[in-house]
Amino acid sequence: MKCMNCGILVAPGLDYCNRCGWNMTIQRKAVRLSNLYYNKGLEKASIRDLSGAISCLKQSLKFYKNNMQARNLLGLVYFETGEVVSALSEWVISKSLTPENNLAETYINKLQANRNKLESINQTIRKYNQALEYCREGHEDMAAIQLRKILVQNPKLIKGYHLLALLQIREGAYSKARKILRKAAKIDKTNTTTLRFLREIDLQTGVVTNLDKKEKGRKEEYETDVAGYLYRSGNDTVIQPPAFRESSMWGTLVTLGIGLAVGVAAVWFLVLPARTQKVLGSANEQILLYGDQLAIRDAEISRLEADLESAQVSTNDTQKASDETAKKVNDYENLVQAVSYFQTNNYAMAASFLTDVNKNNLSAEAAALYQELKQNLTEYMQQDGQTDPEGQDPADEALGDTAPDGMDMPAEELY
Amino acid sequence: MINYDEELKNFEPCLDVDDVENAIYDRELIDVIDLLKEMLQDVSSGKET
Numbered sequence: 001m002k003c004m005n006c007g008i009l010v011a012p013g014l015d016y017c018n019r020c021g022w023n024m025t026i027q028r029k030a031v032r033l034s035n036l037y038y039n040k041g042l043e044k045a046s047i048r049d050l051s052g053a054i055s056c057l058k059q060s061l062k063f064y065k066n067n068m069q070a071r072n073l074l075g076l077v078y079f080e081t082g083e084v085v086s087a088l089s090e091w092v093i094s095k096s097l098t099p100e101n102n103l104a105e106t107y108i109n110k111l112q113a114n115r116n117k118l119e120s121i122n123q124t125i126r127k128y129n130q131a132l133e134y135c136r137e138g139h140e141d142m143a144a145i146q147l148r149k150i151l152v153q154n155p156k157l158i159k160g161y162h163l164l165a166l167l168q169i170r171e172g173a174y175s176k177a178r179k180i181l182r183k184a185a186k187i188d189k190t191n192t193t194t195l196r197f198l199r200e201i202d203l204q205t206g207v208v209t210n211l212d213k214k215e216k217g218r219k220e221e222y223e224t225d226v227a228g229y230l231y232r233s234g235n236d237t238v239i240q241p242p243a244f245r246e247s248s249m250w251g252t253l254v255t256l257g258i259g260l261a262v263g264v265a266a267v268w269f270l271v272l273p274a275r276t277q278k279v280l281g282s283a284n285e286q287i288l289l290y291g292d293q294l295a296i297r298d299a300e301i302s303r304l305e306a307d308l309e310s311a312q313v314s315t316n317d318t319q320k321a322s323d324e325t326a327k328k329v330n331d332y333e334n335l336v337q338a339v340s341y342f343q344t345n346n347y348a349m350a351a352s353f354l355t356d357v358n359k360n361n362l363s364a365e366a367a368a369l370y371q372e373l374k375q376n377l378t379e380y381m382q383q384d385g386q387t388d389p390e391g392q393d394p395a396d397e398a399l400g401d402t403a404p405d406g407m408d409m410p411a412e413e414l415y
Numbered sequence: 416m417i418n419y420d421e422e423l424k425n426f427e428p429c430l431d432v433d434d435v436e437n438a439i440y441d442r443e444l445i446d447v448i449d450l451l452k453e454m455l456q457d458v459s460s461g462k463e464t
Binding site: 004005026027030061062063064065082083084085086088089092093118121122125126128129132135136157159162163166169170193196197200 | 416417419422423425426428429430431432433434435438439442444445446447448449451452
């Protein structure tokens with residue numbers, strides 16, 4: 001440690017400076033107290049008690065102004081509360097007192113490197129001063145507008161929150177003021193101005209402000225003697241029974257098996273019948289459709305059969321007519337042959353052809369011709385004396401009743 | 416009950432960044448040890464006289 005009086009380095013074990021005789025004990029005590037206050041300040045700064053931290057660190061510097069760490073931390077805390085000029089002052093002083101290995105130099109360089117940010121902060125400071133002037137002149141509404149803009153640009157300016165909250169309290173807008181002060185409390189928990197204003201709002205509204213963090217689902221859990229967990233949710237205390245956990249493998253398997261069986265049963269009794277019904281329904285529809293088609297085809301077949309039958313009948317009739325026509329033609333040909341042979345006096349051949357003629361198939365003229373030819377043949381053949389040795393008349397034999405076959409049998413033999 | 420005017424008096428303007436130099440010069444950097452030194456000097460000068 002350096003002697004505060006003459007500045008020479010004194011060994012740690014010595015109580016007096018070996019040059020000037022300065023009492024090092026008091027100096028060491030002052031330094032120890034400074035460090036003590038620095039530690040307290042650091043603790044408060046870490047839990048966002050910035051007002052408390054500022055107080056402790058100032059005290060620390062009162063005991064020992066060369067406490068570099070305390071001064072740098074004080075500058076940081078000032079910067080966090082929006083007091084940029086105070087922060088810069090502390091860092092500059094720290095750097096001048098302890099030029100080597102000093103973090104303050106880093107902080108200053110960072111601030112100066114970002115010119116735009118620094119200028120923006122400077123602007124907000126000027127606007128804040130302007131807003132304060134507006135308040136003093138009675139233009140509270142303009143001041144409020146100005147302050148809202150400032151707090152958007154520089155959300156760390158606690159003084160801005162305080163002034164805006166004061167204006168809102170004056171107007172009676174307590175809920176708005178409470179919101180603003182909550183934001184200020186997030187930066188500095190124990191700021192006296194913030195707490196004072198909040199107490200005023202609580203008195204006016206009758207509702208106590210809760211500055212605890214409101215995180216959804218956040219709860220403090222801790223075990224109790226009772227089986228389960230006890231936790232707080234807001235103002236309620238909730239006891240949650242412990243969750244059941246399966247520990248044995250067989251138990252798990254049995255549970256799985258039961259679950260599977262239940263699932264299969266559910267599918268079998270609930271799902272399958274509906275599906276079966278659906279399938280059967282569609283099958284029935286198909287069957288009906290096919291039935292209709294079959295009926296149509298059957299009707300078609302019947303119609304075609306009837307057509308075929310009628311065609312067959314007409315074919316038979318046609319055939320019959322054709323046969324009859326052929327017979328008639330044959331009869332006429334035989335008649336013509338008979339006439340031809342008669343004309344050539346070949347009476348036997350003429351008679352032969354004439355016997356093949358069915359006079360029923362002839363027309364009236366042809367039948368008359370047939371009859372005439374038959375008479376003529378009979379006469380000529382009788383004249384020629386052509387008789388059968390058995391005594392039958394050859395004319396009768398040649399010109400027998402030319403009834404169709406079978407017709408010359410006795411009636412009783414026809415049947 | 417908060418008095419608006421009284422509270423307003425407690426609000427002071429923020430220092431501009433351009434005023435840092437003056438702020439540093441105006442700062443008093445006296446600690447306990449400086450006071451002790453002064454006291455001892457007073458005592459020793461008082462003894463001499």
